[in-house]
Amino acid sequence: MSDMRTPLAKVRGLGSAKEGTDHFWRQRLTAVSNVPLTLFFVGLLIALSGGNFADVRASLSNPFVGLVLALFMISGLYHMRIGMQVIIEDYIHGEGLKILLVMLNTFFAIAVGVASIFALLKLAFGG
Amino acid sequence: MSKSTATQTARARPLSPHLSVWRPTITYVMSFAHRATGAALYFGTLLVAAWLITAATSESAFNTVQWIFGSWVGRVVLLGYTWALMHHMLGGLRHLMWDTGAALEKHKASKLGWATIIGSVTLTILIWAVGLAVRGGF
Numbered sequence: 001m002s003d004m005r006t007p008l009a010k011v012r013g014l015g016s017a018k019e020g021t022d023h024f025w026r027q028r029l030t031a032v033s034n035v036p037l038t039l040f041f042v043g044l045l046i047a048l049s050g051g052n053f054a055d056v057r058a059s060l061s062n063p064f065v066g067l068v069l070a071l072f073m074i075s076g077l078y079h080m081r082i083g084m085q086v087i088i089e090d091y092i093h094g095e096g097l098k099i100l101l102v103m104l105n106t107f108f109a110i111a112v113g114v115a116s117i118f119a120l121l122k123l124a125f126g127g
Numbered sequence: 128m129s130k131s132t133a134t135q136t137a138r139a140r141p142l143s144p145h146l147s148v149w150r151p152t153i154t155y156v157m158s159f160a161h162r163a164t165g166a167a168l169y170f171g172t173l174l175v176a177a178w179l180i181t182a183a184t185s186e187s188a189f190n191t192v193q194w195i196f197g198s199w200v201g202r203v204v205l206l207g208y209t210w211a212l213m214h215h216m217l218g219g220l221r222h223l224m225w226d227t228g229a230a231l232e233k234h235k236a237s238k239l240g241w242a243t244i245i246g247s248v249t250l251t252i253l254i255w256a257v258g259l260a261v262r263g264g265f
Contacts, residue, residue: 087165
């Protein structure tokens, strides 16, 4: 059977949703960035193990620590948002519930991210 | 041909074998574990957020969070979080390797599966051993 797609559509390779392999690629991109960021996060938690309020604040208000943790949250939240969307799309077959959960998934990731980054900024810029 | 015979009778259609009838091979169990740990880490970000937010805002709230994390239940959750993080990371590295087309052969894939679980458990033990040493006791 002959391919009905035009040569241009084939070259663009975006498919009917016009997104092509975008999700796949971003999942891999954030997977790669998550590795060093996660190792840093784990290392930080080990270093702060047993630390009190003042110790933790002193460490988190360091510009380097704050920046890397902000990247850790952004990269991790982006990655997990895509991953959870795949899980929702795999298991939820009702169209309405699926769309609702995909939306809540995005809201959750953004809410956690904004709150965490606000906390890091507050620690960095005082008080 | 009437349309009704095709659409109105809901016959029990044959289904392909599913989870319950498959022998749990290491690749299948690790595939499930990758998704399960990913889903667990999704909610685990709330723990990280709670830690950051309370550190930025209130000493008493921070101490409450620390107390919860330090309780037995809290420690079990954090131990699980550590394992999930390490397992998902190693499982992800395995997927990145597969993306290049490497190690897809059956026996290599099985070996990688075992490496993932053994590696994640080992890393979790190491992290907690070093963490407790830094803390200076249990």
